[in-house]
Amino acid sequence: MSLLTLPLLCAALLSVGGQAAAPGNIPALPPGQTAPVPKPPAPKPPAVKPPPVQTPSPQPLLEIAPTTPPRPQTSPSLVPLPGAPPSIPTTPKPVPVSPAVYRPADPLFTRQWDMTTIGMPQAWALLPEVVQKGGLPRSVPVTVAVLDTGFVASPELAGRVVNGYDFVSDSARAGDGNGRDTDASGVGQFAYHGEVVANIIAAAHDGRGMAGINPAARIVQVRVAGTDGLIDPQDLADGLRWAAGIPVSGVPANPNPAKVLNLSLFADFIPLTSCDARIQNAVSAVNARGALIVVGAANDGMDASGYSPAGCRNVLTVTSATQQGTRPDYANWGRSVALAAPGGETGHGVPVSSLSGPGGERSPNGTSMAAPHVAGVASLLMSVRPRLTPTQLRTLLTRTATPFPGGRCDPAPDRTCGSGTLNAAAAVREALASSLGK
Numbered sequence: 453m454s455l456l457t458l459p460l461l462c463a464a465l466l467s468v469g470g471q472a473a474a475p476g477n478i479p480a481l482p483p484g485q486t487a488p489v490p491k492p493p494a495p496k497p498p499a500v501k502p503p504p505v506q507t508p509s510p511q512p513l514l515e516i517a518p519t520t521p522p523r524p525q526t527s528p529s530l531v532p533l534p535g536a537p538p539s540i541p542t543t544p545k546p547v548p549v550s551p552a553v554y555r556p557a558d559p560l561f562t563r564q565w566d567m568t569t570i571g572m573p574q575a576w577a578l579l580p581e582v583v584q585k586g587g588l589p590r591s592v593p594v595t596v597a598v599l600d601t602g603f604v605a606s607p608e609l610a611g612r613v614v615n616g617y618d619f620v621s622d623s624a625r626a627g628d629g630n631g632r633d634t635d636a637s638g639v640g641q642f643a644y645h646g647e648v649v650a651n652i653i654a655a656a657h658d659g660r661g662m663a664g665i666n667p668a669a670r671i672v673q674v675r676v677a678g679t680d681g682l683i684d685p686q687d688l689a690d691g692l693r694w695a696a697g698i699p700v701s702g703v704p705a706n707p708n709p710a711k712v713l714n715l716s717l718f719a720d721f722i723p724l725t726s727c728d729a730r731i732q733n734a735v736s737a738v739n740a741r742g743a744l745i746v747v748g749a750a751n752d753g754m755d756a757s758g759y760s761p762a763g764c765r766n767v768l769t770v771t772s773a774t775q776q777g778t779r780p781d782y783a784n785w786g787r788s789v790a791l792a793a794p795g796g797e798t799g800h801g802v803p804v805s806s807l808s809g810p811g812g813e814r815s816p817n818g819t820s821m822a823a824p825h826v827a828g829v830a831s832l833l834m835s836v837r838p839r840l841t842p843t844q845l846r847t848l849l850t851r852t853a854t855p856f857p858g859g860r861c862d863p864a865p866d867r868t869c870g871s872g873t874l875n876a877a878a879a880v881r882e883a884l885a886s887s888l889g890k
């Protein structure tokens with residue numbers, strides 16, 4: 453495994469203060485700019501030793517500023533979105549023509565090249581009730597589970613994010629004084645990774661910060677990564693089941709089961725040769741439950757088929773594309789990859805809001821950023837076609853993708869990136885034209 457094999461799939465380069473940092477040497481916040489740093493509970497001595505490492509354990513990459521985030525109180529249950537006001541009989545009026553594009557007023561949006569690249573302004577214009585009014589009348593907003601570093605109270609998701617469950621079983625790696633518990637708050641230097649992923653999916657269109665793909669979506673944060681950024685296979689398998697509403701022994705039931713699961717990560721402590729059986733079994737159970745699993749391909753510049761869950765059956769594996777539609781060097785490739793989406797590259801990351809960033813912004817790159825673009829669009833499709841199956845969603849998203857320049861993402865014929873780059877506008881247009889999933 454190369455240095456870039458961190459299970460959390462932001463690549464090694466993160467623009468901090470306008471400077472690109474070298475792999476393995478990401479600086480902290482610039483002098484005088486810090487994220488809140490409360491003192492977490494002193495960890496107890498580990499009850500068990502960490503799982504044996506069967507492959508070389510990567511050195512952590514400081515994708516997100518190395519600070520310990522606030523450990524907020526467990527968030528309340530998801531706040532129901534307000535219903536539509538009672539209709540008042542009026543004289544019928546001509547049906548207005550939808551605008552060709554919709555551009556959020558959020559200040560960061562003018563630099564969100566990723567949203568323009570996948571045709572989000574055109575997709576949003578097709579769904580004014582979902583995007584501008586907070587959801588369709590009498591419909592339940594789509595819930596997306598982010599299996600990652602845990603809960604951060606992002607202002608971009610206020611009222612639409614819940615502190616789910618902490619599945620990190622090793623108390624030494626959990627960093628919060630115990631093992632599994634009901635507080636999924638992020639801890640340690642990678643804590644804000646899950647916040648950034650969730651913001652891409654669902655940040656509000658509220659004139660502040662960034663614009664997310666589906667501002668009506670609800671987020672459940674499920675912690676599966678330790679403070680070292682690594683993921684135990686059994687923790688991930690249990691987190692997958694729980695996120696979809698499947699019972700897990702010894703864990704309270706999930707009151708907010710998700711229809712879309714985002715995994716910007718891969719499991720550690722196992723050989724990178726094939727899909728781990730524990731994770732494949734969990735994936736199959738989640739699919740049978742009717743939930744789509746979107747997975748980042750990983751950042752080693754290698755074949756993704758040996759990674760778990762990127763190489764598993766019945767997941768939608770996503771690699772990174774540059775703004776030009778080509779594969780950045782770090783991005784994994786191969787037959788298990790179904791689709792590409794904006795993930796950024798050295799010196800040109802994906803602009804995002806983050807409480808950890810100077811001025812509340814970051815520009816990370818990696819397949820961690822690519823996967824939530826697809827998860828966000830999938831949730832947008834399910835908001836208007838709620839009965840789409842995981843297979844139908846995978847087919848719709850891959851069939852409507854924008855072809856790569858010259859028909860390929862990489863000059864090497866074996867380094868394939870799926871059917872093309874995510875095209876949100878084409879996917880929404882096709883979903884609305886079809887009766888599938890109504």
